[in-house]
Amino acid sequence: MNMPRKNLWILLCLTLLLPVACDDASSKNNGNNANNVNNTSNTNNIVNPQLVRIDVSPSTATLNPGDTVQLAATGTWDDDSTREVTGEVTWTTDATAIATVDASGLVTAVAVGGSTVTAAMGDVTGQATITVEPVLADVAHEREFRAAWVATVWGINFPSSTSSMTAQQAELVDILDALAAHGFNAVVFQVRPEGDALYASTLEPWSRFLTGTMGQDPGYDPLDFLITEAHARNIEVHAWLNPYRALVSRTTTTAAGHVSRRFPEYAYPWGDSLLWMDPGAVVVRDHIISVVMDIVDRYDVDGIHFDDYFYPWPATGYTFPDAPLYQAYTAGGGSMSLADWRRNNVDEMIRIIGEDIAAVKPHVRFGIGPFGIWKAGEPAGVTGTSQYDVLYSDPKKWIQEGYVDYIAPQLYWPTTSSGQPYEPLLTWWAGLSSERYIFAGNALYQLGSSGSWTVDEFRQEVQIGRDLRASGSMGNIFYHVDNILTDKSGVASMLSDEFYHTAALTPPVVAARDEVPAWPQVTVVGTTVTLAHLEPAAVRAWVVYADVGGVWVLDRIVPAAETELTLAAGTWAVSAASLGNVESRGVVVTIE
Missing domain, CATH: 3.20.20.80 (Glycosidases)
Incomplete structure (x- = not known):
């Protein structure tokens, strides 16, 4: 049968274009959309980076009671990108009696001891170690064998x-x-x-x-x-x-x-x-x-x-x-x-x-x-x-x-x-x-x-x-x-x-003079000072100094067995003396 030339041309066009159109329709109807970030099977797909680490800076800090330190958090993703996330993480501390932390990462030292501050975003966390030390002073007096x-x-x-x-x-x-x-x-x-x-x-x-x-x-x-x-x-x-x-x-x-x-x-x-x-x-x-x-x-x-x-x-x-x-x-x-x-x-x-x-x-x-x-x-x-x-x-x-x-x-x-x-x-x-x-x-x-x-x-x-x-x-x-x-x-x-x-x-x-002891643990209630030490058997005495016009002046030496003493109003420093007569730094206390 003879087909008109015009119809033959239309049939030829349909024959050439139909696969392309079908492929395009198939692609559009495919559930694996190229814009899906979770798709990892198609090299042309785009993947959202995953958070893998949080670094807290500074990672360690030593403070005195009442001192503060601002922490910062930096996130690292699996594509090696980083950015600051200080305001996005959740800040917590494991010892609020030692140190507190607010929503911005500001740490406040409360009492002597140690605390770990954590920055968290989802399941990813970072930590900083906070050590709260007493106020310390370098103290000494003239020694003599009598x-x-x-x-x-x-x-x-x-x-x-x-x-x-x-x-x-x-x-x-x-x-x-x-x-x-x-x-x-x-x-x-x-x-x-x-x-x-x-x-x-x-x-x-x-x-x-x-x-x-x-x-x-x-x-x-x-x-x-x-x-x-x-x-x-x-x-x-x-x-x-x-x-x-x-x-x-x-x-x-x-x-x-x-x-x-x-x-x-x-x-x-x-x-x-x-x-x-x-x-x-x-x-x-x-x-x-x-x-x-x-x-x-x-x-x-x-x-x-x-x-x-x-x-x-x-x-x-x-x-x-x-x-x-x-x-x-x-x-x-x-x-x-x-x-x-x-x-x-x-x-x-x-x-x-x-x-x-x-x-x-x-x-x-x-x-x-x-x-x-x-x-x-x-x-x-x-x-x-x-x-x-x-x-x-x-x-x-x-x-x-x-x-x-x-x-x-x-x-x-x-x-x-x-x-x-x-x-x-x-x-x-x-x-x-x-x-x-x-x-x-x-x-x-x-x-x-x-x-x-x-x-x-x-x-x-x-x-x-x-x-x-x-x-x-x-x-x-x-x-x-x-x-x-x-x-x-x-x-x-x-x-x-x-x-x-x-x-x-x-x-x-x-x-024994290179063996410097730790400073004493000092608790003040009113005018009563209670003393303790991490190694009590290694301490000979407590040495008490008074702040006299900005100079530490020896006030008394107390046997280590005496763990409580009374101090008058003023600023004092108490050191621990080892069995070898080496003194620690003095813990500064103020008696009102």
Whole structure:
């Protein structure tokens, strides 16, 4: 059949256009619209980015109560785009008692503590850590070691009798009360006068000076009693031991376990009455170290102290019988001279004890009170016995090598002495080390014995030491306590009125001075201040300062066991002092 040319043309056009139109209609009717943001199957589709992270800035902040900090929130999407969303997020805090936050992200510190602030948008969150600290101040005061020796050998200072435990305890309290009343902050108490113990020991017998019989239990522990009573008065207790003296009288009946019975081959008669242990015997040295560390481990002592007895002072007709030990040393290849070997024996004992104490309880101070002259001619013009050559004692080495925290040279000569001049000697000792301390030993027992030994003499001696503070002269130890107890000639009153009227901590223990404690937790209700600490067992005392015209002035030192005190109206700062006498920063409080 013949179709007109016009109709053929229309049919051709329809044939060509119909697929396109159908495809277009199909596309328009398809549910997968190209404008759908959730479509991920078509590479031509557009996808809405998803929020994946919120960052809060600053992420940490430390504030004082009442302070504020503005937080900002920044959102990050999965296409790596970012924008600020501070006003769009929901702000919350997990501890409104510590810090609050408003809808704009403004944080207000309320009380000391920690809080986490959260910014949330849907399921996505970000955090900032807020730490609220008290207002803190840098506080400090001049430190000083103010001590007295309490000798128990022969009952020189204690006990006056062996009859009553109650009476002995009362004597100890009297000693401490006298020291506290006159501004002292330490007692050096003799616990081992002759290889014995004024404390409960499994290594050595009870001292006969307590009961009259070596080895007899006095019914109480003097050292433990003393520590408890002293610490309640802010007084440190330093346990004083004589390392090598075994007996002051060879007629004494020794008890089982006495060092002379443990090592009889190294116990030598010396002079008219003494019995002396050989410093060259390793077993003797090890025993002394064990005795010291037993005290350090079991008692809350603040220090270990030796005096001037190492190799014994010369005795007419006696030669120290250590030739067999020295010969054994040289036979084994040793090359030191006899004198150097003897000094090394003592050096090793001192070094090991110092290291062991620092390793176990670095806050325990270890020091020695040697004879006041190291060598004749040191410094120039000094005459007298050279302990270096006679006692084989080398305290210059001990302090310069850091074996000890301090040296307390027994400067038992007046300032008027020509051969043993007090000031040049103390100046020489103080110049030995810039890292350690010198506490001068003073002969208070000499008061009134001659025209040289007056109250003014001791006034001068203390002042000379204070004038040398910059060189490391940081206090005094008086031998002995009796003239403090009786205030003979007003000497104790002079010390308290002119030098010790303001309280002081002793200097920081060298081995512990980098261990700065946390500041105390302070709560104020009216005029009552309550104190606590994160590590209460590590705190010796609270130190209270008053703001006087913008200067922090020491007001008082309170034993750590006292956790509540009353303050008058004003601004105060309270620090925590560690067992090693390192102070924290002070927490500032205002009493209305």
